[in-house]
Amino acid sequence: MQVEILDALTDNFMYLIVDVATNTAAAVDPADAEVAVAAAARLGATITHVLTTHHHYDHAGGNNQMKKLCPSVEVVGGRGENVQGATREVADKECLQLGDAVTITAIHTPAHTAGHTSYLASAPSSSSAVFTGDALFVGGCGRFFEGGPEDMCETMRRLSALPREALVYAGHEYTVKNLQFALEVEPGNSAAQQKIQWAEARRASSEPTVPSTVGDELRFNPFMRVAVPEVRAYCGAADDDVTCMRRLRNKKDNFAGSSRPWVPGGGPLPGL
Structure with missing residues (x-):
């Protein structure tokens, strides 16, 4: 199994999951269809x-x-989510097959939207990967809209129960601000301190901060x-x-973050 990371819109991620043996692929949240199809062509897939995580335009549009x-593409969305163009709705734990080797399991992950669905892709001799849309970000989670x-x-x-080594591919590049908030919540969290310095260096080089892992998120993501x-x-x-989740989300919704780098030992600097 191969995963290709693709940029879309301003800060969205799209993905191609490729079954290497058969050169078949699943496109996750291909908001920019032309980019996704061109990437597949480059890979010979x-x-x-x-696979649509939820109905918002920047994911299903x-x-x-x-x-x-x-x-001939099959457009998959969560049951009751009413995603654009859906030809198949999947329930929690429902599976589909990609090529010969890749099994994809739907995981109902509501809150951002009612039918939000994440997708766990597994294949022999490959790390499993979960595509979480706006349910789980690196260091954060999506707003509670529905x-x-x-x-x-x-x-x-549900996401915490996945294997610790499972790779996490989120729907947006929000990592630095999320980790600024994580360090406001837990200033002494060494895992968050190390991750934000790594993430700032990645962004300075215009590199993505995905994937994370389930195990890492459990170490520094306050929402987990x-x-x-x-x-x-x-x-x-x-x-x-x-109660903790409600208060935590309310605080994050009002968190401004900073455009300046985090300073070791000092937490995130205030102001934009």
């Missing part, structure tokens, strides 16, 4: 599936064009750490996961 460019903190707690439980005492203390001594 044929796109047989579109290229689906109809994908159907024009690849007339769900609430209860939904996001369930989403994070709502049971950790330091995170609960930041959220006003919240005594349950849902």
